[in-house]
Amino acid sequence: MTLETLSTNRSHGGTQGVYRHASDTTGTDMTFAVFVPDHAPGAKLPVLWYLSGLTCTHANVMEKGEYRAACAQHGIIFIAPDTSPRGEGVPDDPEGAWDFGLGAGFYVDATEAPWAKNYRMRSYIEDELPSAVLRNFPMADMTRQGISGHSMGGHGALTVALRMPDRFRSVSAFSPIVAPLQCPWGEKALSNYLGADREPWSHYDACALIEGGARVADLLVDQGEADSFLEDQLKTHLLVDACEKAGQKAEIRMQPGYDHSYYFISTFMAEHVGWHAERLKV
Numbered sequence: 001m002t003l004e005t006l007s008t009n010r011s012h013g014g015t016q017g018v019y020r021h022a023s024d025t026t027g028t029d030m031t032f033a034v035f036v037p038d039h040a041p042g043a044k045l046p047v048l049w050y051l052s053g054l055t056c057t058h059a060n061v062m063e064k065g066e067y068r069a070a071c072a073q074h075g076i077i078f079i080a081p082d083t084s085p086r087g088e089g090v091p092d093d094p095e096g097a098w099d100f101g102l103g104a105g106f107y108v109d110a111t112e113a114p115w116a117k118n119y120r121m122r123s124y125i126e127d128e129l130p131s132a133v134l135r136n137f138p139m140a141d142m143t144r145q146g147i148s149g150h151s152m153g154g155h156g157a158l159t160v161a162l163r164m165p166d167r168f169r170s171v172s173a174f175s176p177i178v179a180p181l182q183c184p185w186g187e188k189a190l191s192n193y194l195g196a197d198r199e200p201w202s203h204y205d206a207c208a209l210i211e212g213g214a215r216v217a218d219l220l221v222d223q224g225e226a227d228s229f230l231e232d233q234l235k236t237h238l239l240v241d242a243c244e245k246a247g248q249k250a251e252i253r254m255q256p257g258y259d260h261s262y263y264f265i266s267t268f269m270a271e272h273v274g275w276h277a278e279r280l281k282v
Contacts, residue, residue, distance in 0.1 A: 003136050006031065012068040013038050018058065019136075025120050025128040026085035032129065033058040035068055035078040039139060043075075046144035046280035047133070048273065050080045051125070051160075053151030053175075054185070055103045057082050061150075064262035070270035074277035077140050081129055083152070085118040099185055100192060106180070107156030108204050110193035119193060122204075125160060146170035146276040150265055151229075152177055152185070154221070158206035162214040170279035172220040172272045174265045175227055178239035179207040185233050207242040219243075219250045220275050222268050224258030 006018040014037040023030040039045055048071070050061055058080045061067070071078045084105030091114045093101035110119035133140050147168050149157035154176025161171035180186020181201050190201040202208040223236045230236065236252065243250040258264040 003132065011035070012072040014068060014072045016062065016068065018062070021132060023085070023124060023128060025124045026118050028085040028087040028090060028118060030085070030124065030129075031058055031082055033062045033080040034133075034137065035071055036137065036139065037072040037075050037077070039075060043139060044141035045075050045077050045139050046146070046277075047077045047079060047140050047142065048276050048280075049125075049145065049147040049157070050078060051107060051147070051149030051153030051156040052080065052083050053149070053153045054083070055098050056153070057103070060262065061265075064266060065269055066266040067269050067273055070273035074273060076273060076277055076280065077137070078273075079129075079133065081125060084121060090118050091115060100188055104152065104189065106152055106186075106189045106193065106204065107160065108190070108193050111200070112193060112195050115193050121156075122160075125156070126164065144169060144280045144282070146172075146280055148172045148174070148272055148276070149176070150174040151234075151260065155180060155186075155204070155206065158219070159204050159209060161216050161219075162206060162209040163203070165214070165216050169217065170276045171216050172222075172275060174222050174268070174272075175224060175229070175234055175260055176206070176221060176239075177234055179205055179235055181205045181208060182238065183233045183235060207238050210242045210246050210248050215246075215248055217249070218279070219248070220272065221250065221252040222264075222272075223252070223254055224260060224264045225254050225256050226258055227260045227264075229260055
């Protein structure tokens with residue numbers, strides 16, 4: 001796989017790059033961001049993936065997430081993929097809604113027309129992009145991976161880690177959609193991408209996965225109490241209940257006064273990076 005370098009910038013004693021490649025998985029070009037801290041020749045650095053939320057691209061966290069200083073301090077590579085396939089011919093919500101289609105891939109492999117051809121973000125995140133990183137970033141230690149995300153990306157981070165606990169040593173999330181089977185965003189996305197049969201939906205629902213026996217070593221979640229999506233869409237209490245009933249170790253913190261924005265995420269980003277760093281040590 002050939003990567004095209006779109007930009008590189010020095011920042012916090014490291015290099016922030018943006019790259020593009022032709023994806024066999026989505027049938028489109030895909031763009032992603034990678035921050036690599038300065039390191040000794042031959043050194044291997046752990047990897048922290050970050051999955052973004054509805055309407056976002058790789059650029060939102062890159063420009064507003066304030067992760068680079070912490071990643072440089074802890075020696076962690078930070079990778080931010082896009083949230084959906086894009087390009088000419090890629091289907092979008094027929095009504096132009098922002099919560100489905102372009103920018104709203106929900107990290108699933110769609111099975112329904114017309115979405116199934118391009119909307120294969122689960123396979124892209126779990127298989128194709130890690131393979132590209134392994135081949136093109138030799139300093140990346142793929143035996144030490146953590147994953148995080150925000151909102152729809154928090155849903156992605158939790159479900160990917162719960163399905164693949166042997167790959168990811170650590171998982172955290174900001175304002176995640178914890179139970180897509182039980183909220184309007186999730187019901188819209190999963191019914192369109194996966195069809196009316198709700199059984200396959202459970203593979204993309206953190207609460208359902210935990211209730212079905214999936215486990216991770218530990219998880220960290222921060223949720224703003226002033227988040228306007230908390231009651232109807234995010235429903236953090238359902239994750240609290242699922243973890244308590246299953247005995248899943250979790251630190252789920254309600255943060256007074258904080259909303260759903262990157263003002264919130266950037267406030268706690270360095271703490272999340274440090275939390276992952278502790279779990280990604282050799």
